[in-house]
Amino acid sequence: MTSPLEARSLSLNREGNAVLNGVSFAVAEGEVFALLGGNGAGKSSTLLAFLGFLEPSGGEILVNGKSVADDIAAARSAIAYLPEAAALYGHMTAYENLNYFLDLAGKSVKKADYDDALNRVALPREARSRRLQSYSKGMRQKTAIALALLRETPILLLDEPTSGLDPVAIDEFHDLVKDLAGAGQTILMVTHDVYGACQVADRVGLLRRGQLVGSFAAENGERIDTETVHAAFAERETT
Amino acid sequence: MVDTGLRCRIFCSAEGAGLMVRDMLRESRFLVKDRGALFWLLLAFILSIISVAFGIAEVRDQQRTIAELVQEDRADRANALEGQEDWGGAAYYAFHLTYAPPSEFAFAALGQRDSSPWKHRVRMLALEGQIHEADTRNADFGLVGRFDFAFLAASVAPLLLILLLYDLRAAERTARRHDLLLATAGSSKSLWLPRALIRVMALFFLLLIPLWVASAVEGASLGVMIQASVVLLGTLLIWWLIIELISRIDASSSVLLTALVGLWLALAIVIPALSKAAIETRQPLPKGGEILLLQRETVNDAWDMPKEATMSAFLEEHPEWNAHATIEQPFEWKWYYAFQQLGDMKAEPLVAQYRSARLARDHEAGVFAFLSPTSFVERSFEKLAGTDAASMIAYEESVRDFHAQLRAFHYPKLFKDEPFDRDLLEGLPAYDP
Structure with missing residues (x-):
């Protein structure tokens, strides 16, 4: 196999x-x-x-x-790739980052699924509409993990x-x-x-x-x- | 039956176009959130508005000046002719306005109108001195250049494009996002091409919109507007290619910016300056003052020369007046105007040299412009606007043609000693630009 x-x-x-x-x-x-x-x-x-x-x-x-x-x-x-320092865009919110990168991957995802993924990585709901530049390193990492989840690729x-x-x-x-x-x-x-x-x-x-x-x-x-x-x-x- | 390969090509190209549209939409949404890029784009839009506003203001000023001069010209001439009693006096005191009105597109590129005269008041004396003694209205602008749309498109737009594109890759490398972006996009083509293209197109349209609005207001033809748009698009695409090649180098943003600005300096300033110096060395140009001096010396010397010598030289050019060229009085107008024309004839080789050297310089500048996108764009806009060297030389030629018509009107009356008839002055040639 x-x-x-x-x-x-x-x-x-x-x-x-x-x-x-x-x-x-x-x-x-x-x-x-x-x-x-x-x-x-x-x-x-x-x-x-x-x-x-x-x-x-x-x-x-x-x-x-x-x-x-x-x-x-x-x-x-x-493949979904999660780099070491999750460098998403600081001037965009978590939703906007997910939207941009999923668009980039050519993947269409419902908005509700964004929240499901962000819930799975336990990113606080109130933070999701804030720009990532205000996030801690851990919160940025969680957002990047959510992105990897939403990609739904067979390999991570x-x-x-x-x-x-x-x-x-x-x-x-x-x-x-x-x-x-x-x-x-x-x-x-x-x-x-x-x-x-x-x-x-x-x-x-x-x-x-x-x-x-x-x-x-x-x-x-x-x-x-x-x-x-x-x-x-x-x-x-x-x- | 449709060939399978053809069907695939059609389907694949349609699919490719669909993907490109999707990528462009994504990057346009991304651009809207990029404050740095939005600042440069807004600046481009404002500068474009300012450049066309300056251009329109200058053109309106020139049009107003011409309109006033046309009014004054008629009144001045009528006043000057009022007390005249012979044809010689009428020809001597009557000034005639000549001018090159700005084209409908001149607002976009004022070009040589700042360094070459576009209006004269001529009379039937020796002409070349009258042409070359005319001051240019904006000689200072001829030296430093003017902030018109041509300057914006040729020199400023490439800088703005550099600022928009130079660190597309380098900034992502610095932010350690480069690999994630490419891994997510799958290929660099679906990321960098639309990201750069949307910036190029945004800059293009933001520069173009004020130009099109101004062109419509000023009544420029659709053909000129389309050609100007193509020139602008061409220069942006060439600079995009240059930026793309440089920014592929794996270097920091500051190194890339330094390299690109250095290249811009070379292409926009150093090469044009060096080529100008080379052209001026290769094609020496007699000064307008030399023409003026030679013509005036000839005219002044004629007062002390035997009248027969003057008239025989004149008759070589105008044998048709052979039977009417005898000068019996100490002063006769036909002798006076004959030596005026001799002044022009004496200056003619210098004028021809001046003209051909200007044309040769212009031709060589056109060749050198292929080394500098900046020069090429400025020249293209000046050509479209009718403000290039060839247009200004053509205007000078039209002044000579008009002056020849004045001579053709007056010579029969002067040489045949026709009685002065004020009504015949209605038939005076009128300058038609």
Whole structure:
């Protein structure tokens, strides 16, 4: 069966430096795969490669079984992307931002659905008609998450998605991710938050200096053991 | 049966047009919320209104001046002719107004009307001095330029376009929104093209609306209005292409702005200035004062020359008066007007050189204008408005033609010693612009 997301011996260069070196993984439909790594490990670059912003220097990258290089537009239309710092437009309200970006994606959504999505991310109702420049970082992130929900794409790429969220909002976000995966969405998230990754992911891949150096999977309905992953992460980061 | 490929092409192109309309609507809604862009667009609209208002005010002033001069011209001439008793005196004292009225589109580009005279009062004396002694009314504007629509379209509109477009990509990169936008849009074409196009079109129409309203008020022809619109659209598209190429460079907004303003300076100021200097070096132009001096010296010298020498030189040009060219008195009008014409004839090579050098300069300026969109647009507007160098030279030629008619009217009366008949003055040539 074709995996929605697959990297085959993927190597990437950015400005002459190797950021990924022969990384291979696949994410199954309805699976949450978390790529864990420190700064500069190549996590964000991996997401950008799936979106066609970075061309592989080696190997291949596939979305729904098709090479991204062959049809970037098809790959992007299947993916909702949540960047690390959710940079929506500060001079527009949450509704206006959602409206603009959904228009941009060519997606027609009813106004009522905006509120459903914003309710799911718990963005206060009174804030929704305010400009984003008055929002906290967490509120902006919630708006961006709502956008990703409304896109209703089969694949979700999340770059440090809980950055800026308070602990309650992080827990709510983790529940949301699980719900989405349960509904069949394929989710690849990159993070350096070991606890968060273990809470939400079905599998965790450990990325270090451009190489996938470890993999941990949830078994028997249990979550991935945070202690084990943290020990491996700490060991790898210090060696 | 419709070919499947053709059907696909029709369907695909219709679908593509539909998507473009959708993208344009989205970006127009986005533009309405962009206060920075709205400020520049509003400024463009206000500047366009100001430029056409200045132009119309100047044209109205010129029209009023001409109307007053036409009235005064008739009265002055009637007054001057009142006490005359011979044809020579009538020709000497009667001034005739010549003028180039501004065209219906002159308000948009006052062009050479600021640096070349567009009205004269001539009489039957040597003409070239009368043409070249005329002061231009707005010589200072000839130096610094005037804020008319041509200047706005040629020089200011590109700057406004730069300010509207230079950081479309760079600002999104700085805000770390670039990748999200492209990932959401799917392709850069469906994002940047409509975003830039809606700004270009908004600027185009906001500049154009005051021009069209003013053109309609002034009675400019639809053809001229359409041509002017095409010129404006052309310059905006060329500058859009330039901005698009530069702004693709992965650099900060400030670097892009500096590069684009530098390029604007080069194309709008440096290249025109260098080309002007090069043209002036390549095509030296005799000064109008030299023509005036040569003609006056010739006329003054004639007083001391033997009359036969003057008349024989004159008869080479006008052999038809051979039988009537004997000068018996110390002063005769026909001798007087003969040496006036000799003054023109003496200055003729310099006048021809002056004229051909101006035309050559104009031609070369037209060639150099292909290096500078600014010069090209200004020249195009001046041509449409009839305020270009060729139009002003044509006006000077019309003054010469009119002066030739004056001579043709008076010479038979002067050389045949016809008795002065005031009624025949009704047949004096009238200048028809």
